[in-house]
Amino acid sequence: MKKIITMCMSAALLLASCSNDNKVLRIAEQGSFAVGGTVLTDSLGRKYHGDHAYVFYQKPMDARKYPLVFAHGVGQFSKTWETTPDGREGFQNIFLRRRFSTYLVDQPRRGNAGRSTEAVTITPTFDEESWFNRFRVGIWPDYFEGVQFSRDKEALNQYFRQMTPNIGTVDFEVYSDGYAALFDKIGPAIFVTHSQGGPVGWRTFLKTENVKAIVSYEPGGQVPFPEGMLPEEGKYVTLSKTHEGIEVPMDVFLKYTKIPIIIYYGDNLPETDERPELYEWTRRLHLTRKWAALLNEHGGDATVIHLPEIGLRGNTHFPFSDLNNVEVADHLSKWLHEKGLD
Template sequence: MKWLYQKSFLFLFFFYFMVSCSSTKAIKEKKYLIVKEQGSFAVGGTIITNPGTFNPYKPTSEGQTFRGDHAYVFYQIPQKARKFPLVMWHGIGQFSKTWETTPDGREGYQTIFLRKNFSVYLINQPRRGNAGRSTVPAVINPIPDEQQWFDVFRVGVWPNYFEGVQFARDNETLNQYFRAMTPNIGSIDSQLNSDAIAALFHKIGPAILVTHSHSGGMGWLTAVKNQNVKAIVSYEPGSGFLFPEGEVPSALTSSAGALEASAVPMKDFLKLTQLPIVIYYGDNIPTTPSDNPGADGWRVRLQMARLWRDVVNKYGGDVTVVHLPEMGIKGNTHFPFSDLNNLVIAEVMSQWLKENGLDK
């Protein structure tokens, strides 16, 4: 595999050079994008049925139903679509906007990969965004928190940006960035969420799952539940690492708190060894303990990802953990796929798909 990584690195270096040297005009001149089919639907979820008989002339809750806890999915299928669609799942506090237009107004992964002839399915997980009809009560308190997220998402240490960060520094970009956040309508339920996305894979068939941050762990659960998940690309998974019973590592401590892994039966764990998985982490992650919790939490997440990789691969799996700065790709935040160099990041992913025969 070493020669493949060397070949990929040279290709990416050349690609990065070409993108960097292109004029703004050239970058903006895009060919027409022809979409063969697009639409949306709900998938998964539950139904609450109230006893009694509904009276349309004197309506009460008696005899009525309530559908909720489903996922909402928007999809686009290009002409000459490749075999495996990409299913893109947002992270915590986010919804499908994650994969759409970037905060600074460029094409996001949704469009970038449509141009590469992949069908793209964008998820709003249950109780989030367009899937906000929750079966549990919820209270949304407008507590100011954006400066903390600026730190946690590794744009910088508020109010300062990291040097060389791949994030535009104008006020409107930051405004769009923060307005892409949305609340949970009820508690986050990993089993319920992964059930809904497993139902999506039953509906559309074999596909590639692309997760981000909080959906990373739920992505592993989805692959355990549905073997139509043919590969996983995970950007900065932050929790939910699944280990075999009896092999769960000790919690990893950081100034952001302890990071714990979860145990699953060996028969479920082994399902994760049957598909290729790649994990990407961006820049500005400390290598030693830091008193900045926004950054230090990612130190132990990267550490846990490597521990998880080693155990999955020990049992015959195919997990690769890529720390982008080690490839020479620097400045990426917690959102590499929407950073200023997202074309380069997309090409890294494209090369991995190609090397694993997933771009047919």
Template sequence: MKNFLLTTIALNFLASTSFAFNNPVTIQDQGSFFAGGKMIQTPGVANFSEPRNPAGQTLHGDSAYVFYQIPVNARKIPLIFLHGYGQSGKSWETTPDGRDGFQNIFLERRFKVYIVDQPRRGRAGNSTTGTTINPTTMDQLWATNFRISDFQNNLFPGVQFPEGDYARDQFFKQMTPDTGSYDNKVITDSMSALFGTIGDGILITHSAGGDPGWMTAMQNSNVRAVVAYEPGGGFAFPIGEEPAEMESSSPFGNLKPNVYSVEQFERLTKIPIILYFGDNIPSGDKPLERWELDNWRVRLNMARLFVDAVNRHGGNATLIHLPEVGIYGNDHFLFADRNNVELADLLSDWLRENQLD
């Protein structure tokens, strides 16, 4: 049985390699480094004779891990990818069924690509705060909330998530826990340090990465544009213009607006912004029994108000609800869905229209 499983996986893997780069990509430079973070030190004097005594010793944590690749003849402005909750930079790499993710697709399109693990997650695990990790069987909660499959692992009808055990297995394995307390300010500071190091860039966020995405754009003017795939954490509003809390049957509760000074908020009006939302998101103002749909109903509703606020203050924000432009079946990981090349084409077009490529 074990050998059978290995063979199945091997066949799947071999099959998947047929989805490699359409053409080889020549890389000028690649590497990794840590951005931002801080050092803490326990009071006292470090003593060689007591190596396990923390007194006087230091710990470095709360930085972002970044893997970058620079293709030859690269376009000028790099793409910086920030993942969502329970994820790492893996989100943007190979898709669960072994196709090219946005990392490879945009390398092929001659963009410089920076893939981030946010502080206290993945390879950026060293944290200045502690936590307890209690593994809990919650795959079905997540896959349902992501509009991929139900509590019996049946795919949503017509969903763009790939079929089969291999893809489901790989998708669930890419989740990874927090290694310290979750803190949008810590994430934002590390992202701002990253933009301080590399200069101008286009910030591409997913889900919970949306919130520190807006915050980074307000904090560092090197952020030349924000592209947000189903931002789910929260939305920024200028004080006095925030909408009321939106009631939802989501297990994650109601959705509250995040409020900033007008001056802070208006920094978001200086750059092009685009938000993409997938399929199976209902409209309306009332909570629904289908909590996984309702979770996204309120987010899409508030995203529309956010876009209105940015544009009312003179900005350039766009929201694309994919079914409204004839693209159906996308789940919460739309950039990894079966039609992710079509999604990449949409982004390429937008970057071109905004002279960002």
């Protein structure tokens, strides 16, 4: 019999006991492991294991049929999905409470998976103000009116401290290899991606049979269109130096019609390009809407949600950790139920 671990969470504190049963998390199993990667051998026959992903998982009592696999975005690691910068529960615990097993991943060359096969020099870059803008918290140092982000100074401190460097060059093949190895190991599951994790998700899906659905929060870059059908928005080069869209053979494109896909974008998306770091997300919203329409024309099941249009206003680039993240999670739960994925 698996050992039952009972945890009580209140904001950011782990309590020894809890009188409110609604705050009790009953975990049937948890653990961590490395997956994927490669092994290098030098001229003396010595080994070096690297470029693997790191995974921390939890399985609740009476778990639902499909786990959720969480992929972080650029400059982030699995902390993205854990306790929010202002101390509330993130999607990890929210969905554990809803009886989904959760797999939080640090992609190869990031966070706990920092054992890269490439040599790299890490240099401090004074760029936090630009990320404040690009992640649509506001225009530094001012917050957007009504933004779903705490004004508490400690929240912003925690927000910046969850960023971590990339140990090696950006390589979507290396990243997706790691995630595909995870899906092959654990079996059918739902892939929940964010930002740079978006293109990782599109590639991972082609490498494993076990991705049952893709949920993507503000994906950026490399949206796969059929050859000769890439819209103008897809031809732009992103601020991360990748293309917004890519062209793939029609038979590859059609594979994306075989699973349900939902894409979310938050608020404060300008309709002019006066601030490129903000308009980048507007362009991506337009591009993914065209992609979803094309998928659906070919028998797919793709949905793009602009959160303000469904009454969820003020969301940043991180809707799943914003102040209204429970409402954001509620929409996802409803979609999962409608698609028979819960």
